[in-house]
Amino acid sequence: MIMAKNNNSLITILITLFFLLVTIDTPNAASLNSKQNEFPGLYTLDDNIELLTNDNFDKKLYGKKYSWLIEFYSSWCGHCQKFAPFWKSFALDVLDWTNFIKIGAIDCAQEDNTPVCRQFEIMGYPTVLYFHENYEAGPKNFGSPMKSFGGVDYLRAHLIEMLKNEQSKGSAKHIPSLLPYIDENVNGLWDLVENKPFVFVIVENTNSTLCAEIILDYAHVNDIVNIKCVKTNSSSILNKLSIVQIPSSPILLVVFKDLSVIPITPRNKSRTTFKNAIKVFLGSKDIDIPKQSLYEFNKDLRDSVPNFQNNIKESLNQMGDVVFQVDLENTIHYSLKHEISAMKIIDGVRYEALIDFFRVLIKYFPFGKNGIDFLTELKYRVEQSADNTITGEAISSHIHDLEQQYDPVYSLPLQWLGCRGSTPSKRGYPCGLWKLFHVLTVQSSELNPPGVDNNEVLTAMHGYIKNFFGCTHCSQHFQKMATDRKIFDVVTPDDSIIWLWESHNIVNKRLAGDETEDPSFPKVEFPTNENCQECRDSNGRWNRGEVLKYLKQVYSAQNIQKQMPDVSNKSVTSASRASRINSFDVRSIWIKYGWMLLILL
Structure with missing residues (x-):
C-alpha cells in the first residue's frame, strides 16, 4: 500500500x-525575432498623432465622419527621420482641427504592419495619403497622395487644397465650406445661417489659405462663428461690400444683413491675430466661444502598446570594420519581410530585379544549408508564377511556409549587432544592406576564376535599390550616383569591390554631419588609418591595391563573425541557439519521451 x-x-x-x-x-x-526586431517608431503616444497598426488601421479609417492624413514611413529611413519633426509640428499646428481631420502615422518597418503597407501599394518612404470622410475599403481606394516635403506651412496649405478639392466634388461635408464665395448676390452670405445678424468675411488673394485655416480653427463652433472667404479677384462682390481699393494683404470684416461693414483687421495680419480679433469682437457682443473637447489620442493603445523606449541602455562601442553574420541574416530577413513582401504587384523590370537579387544571394551569401535551400526554393516558387508576375502577399505566404519547412533558416536569433545604433531608429537596415553587398562583391571575387568578367552583384544591387529599397530619397540618390559613376561599365568582380567601396565613401561624405547621422557612429571614409595604415600613402592618398586586400579580408566569408557575443540583456548566445536547434533541452526530451515514462509507471 x-x-x-x-x-x-x-x-x-x-x-x-x-x-x-x-x-x-x-x-x-x-x-525572439519578433522582439529583437521591435522598432520603437518615430512617434510616441504623446505626439498628437494617431499611432496606427495592422490591428487598428481598418477600425480607425473606414466609415468615419472625419478625414485622415496618414504618413506611411519606415523608422530606419533617414528621410523619414528628417520628416518626423515636421509631421509632429504639423500635428500640433492643426490640433484644433482634430475632431474633423485626424493626423496619423504607421511604421512599415514593423513586420506586423506589412499587410497594410502592401495593401496601399507603398513604394517608398515617407508616403503621405489623404482619406476623405466615410472612406470605404476597395481595390482601387488608395487615398490621395500628398508630397512629403516642405515645412508646416506647406503641409497645412496642401491639406487645405485637398479639402477644397474634395468639397468641389461634393465630399468633405463634415466641415464648413472652405471654397471662396463667388455669388454676386451677397445675400447668399447668410445661407444656412439666416438667424445670425452678421458674418465674418476674410478678403484675401487667390493664393492665400488664411481664411480656410481660420474656418477650420473655429469649425467646432460653426454655429457661433460663421466665416466666409472672398478672393480679391471677385470685384463685384468687393464693390457691394464697399471695398473700393483691392487690398494687398488679407482683411477681416464683419458684415451685417443690411450690408453695413465693420473692418476689424488687426495690424499684425497673422492667423493668430485674426482669430483673436474675432474672439474680441464676439466678446463685445457678450458671445463666448466654448473650448472644444479635443480628441484623446491613442486612447486604445495607451494600455496595450509597449513603452516606445529603447531597452538597450548602452550602445555598442565602435567595433571597427568587423562583420557579423547576424547582421547579414537580419538584413535578408528584413528585405524579404518588409520590402519585397510589401509590394502589391511584382512584375516586369521589378520581377527581373527580384530574380537577380535571389540569384546572387544563392550564389554568394554565406548561409547555412537550410538558408540556401530556403532561398533556392523561394526563387523557384517565384519563377513558377504565371506571366512573370507575383504579388507581395503570395511571396509573404511562400516565405512563411518555407521558414517552417527549413527551420531554422537563420543561424542566430535576429537582431542588429554590429549595425546596432545608439537608438533603434539609427543605422540598422541601411547599415546591414551596405555590409551585405560588400560581402557579395567579395564573395563573387573569391568564387569566380581570376580575370572573369562579372558584374552581376552590382547589377543586382542597382536593381534592388531602384525597385525595392523603401527610402525613396536614398534610392534616388543612389541611382544618380550609379549613373554618374557608370555602374554598368564595371567589368570584373575586383572592380566591383572597389566601385562599391568608393560609392559607400561618397555617401558617407555626403551624410557626415547630417541630422540622421548616429553621433555614436559618425560617417567617415573607411578604412580609417587606425584599421589599415597601408591603405593610404604618405600623402594621404588611397592605395587601392592595399584597400582591395583589406576589403577582401574584412568581407571574406571566412572572417565573418558567426558567434553572438553577449552585448546586452536581450542577447542570446549561439550556444543557447544551438541548444534549441538540436532540441537537446529538457523540455524537448519531456515532450518527446515523457509520455513513455508515464505509461511504464
Whole structure:
C-alpha cells in the first residue's frame, strides 16, 4: 500500500512536471525575432498623432465622419527621420482641427504592419495619403497622395487644397465650406445661417489659405462663428461690400444683413491675430466661444502598446570594420519581410530585379544549408508564377511556409549587432544592406576564376535599390550616383569591390554631419588609418591595391563573425541557439519521451 501510494505520488509529480514543461513559455526563434526586431517608431503616444497598426488601421479609417492624413514611413529611413519633426509640428499646428481631420502615422518597418503597407501599394518612404470622410475599403481606394516635403506651412496649405478639392466634388461635408464665395448676390452670405445678424468675411488673394485655416480653427463652433472667404479677384462682390481699393494683404470684416461693414483687421495680419480679433469682437457682443473637447489620442493603445523606449541602455562601442553574420541574416530577413513582401504587384523590370537579387544571394551569401535551400526554393516558387508576375502577399505566404519547412533558416536569433545604433531608429537596415553587398562583391571575387568578367552583384544591387529599397530619397540618390559613376561599365568582380567601396565613401561624405547621422557612429571614409595604415600613402592618398586586400579580408566569408557575443540583456548566445536547434533541452526530451515514462509507471 505504501509502495502504491508512493508510486501514485510519483506519477502525480511527473504528470505535473510534464505539463509544466510542455506549456512553459520557452522563447523560440520566431518570438525572439519578433522582439529583437521591435522598432520603437518615430512617434510616441504623446505626439498628437494617431499611432496606427495592422490591428487598428481598418477600425480607425473606414466609415468615419472625419478625414485622415496618414504618413506611411519606415523608422530606419533617414528621410523619414528628417520628416518626423515636421509631421509632429504639423500635428500640433492643426490640433484644433482634430475632431474633423485626424493626423496619423504607421511604421512599415514593423513586420506586423506589412499587410497594410502592401495593401496601399507603398513604394517608398515617407508616403503621405489623404482619406476623405466615410472612406470605404476597395481595390482601387488608395487615398490621395500628398508630397512629403516642405515645412508646416506647406503641409497645412496642401491639406487645405485637398479639402477644397474634395468639397468641389461634393465630399468633405463634415466641415464648413472652405471654397471662396463667388455669388454676386451677397445675400447668399447668410445661407444656412439666416438667424445670425452678421458674418465674418476674410478678403484675401487667390493664393492665400488664411481664411480656410481660420474656418477650420473655429469649425467646432460653426454655429457661433460663421466665416466666409472672398478672393480679391471677385470685384463685384468687393464693390457691394464697399471695398473700393483691392487690398494687398488679407482683411477681416464683419458684415451685417443690411450690408453695413465693420473692418476689424488687426495690424499684425497673422492667423493668430485674426482669430483673436474675432474672439474680441464676439466678446463685445457678450458671445463666448466654448473650448472644444479635443480628441484623446491613442486612447486604445495607451494600455496595450509597449513603452516606445529603447531597452538597450548602452550602445555598442565602435567595433571597427568587423562583420557579423547576424547582421547579414537580419538584413535578408528584413528585405524579404518588409520590402519585397510589401509590394502589391511584382512584375516586369521589378520581377527581373527580384530574380537577380535571389540569384546572387544563392550564389554568394554565406548561409547555412537550410538558408540556401530556403532561398533556392523561394526563387523557384517565384519563377513558377504565371506571366512573370507575383504579388507581395503570395511571396509573404511562400516565405512563411518555407521558414517552417527549413527551420531554422537563420543561424542566430535576429537582431542588429554590429549595425546596432545608439537608438533603434539609427543605422540598422541601411547599415546591414551596405555590409551585405560588400560581402557579395567579395564573395563573387573569391568564387569566380581570376580575370572573369562579372558584374552581376552590382547589377543586382542597382536593381534592388531602384525597385525595392523603401527610402525613396536614398534610392534616388543612389541611382544618380550609379549613373554618374557608370555602374554598368564595371567589368570584373575586383572592380566591383572597389566601385562599391568608393560609392559607400561618397555617401558617407555626403551624410557626415547630417541630422540622421548616429553621433555614436559618425560617417567617415573607411578604412580609417587606425584599421589599415597601408591603405593610404604618405600623402594621404588611397592605395587601392592595399584597400582591395583589406576589403577582401574584412568581407571574406571566412572572417565573418558567426558567434553572438553577449552585448546586452536581450542577447542570446549561439550556444543557447544551438541548444534549441538540436532540441537537446529538457523540455524537448519531456515532450518527446515523457509520455513513455508515464505509461511504464
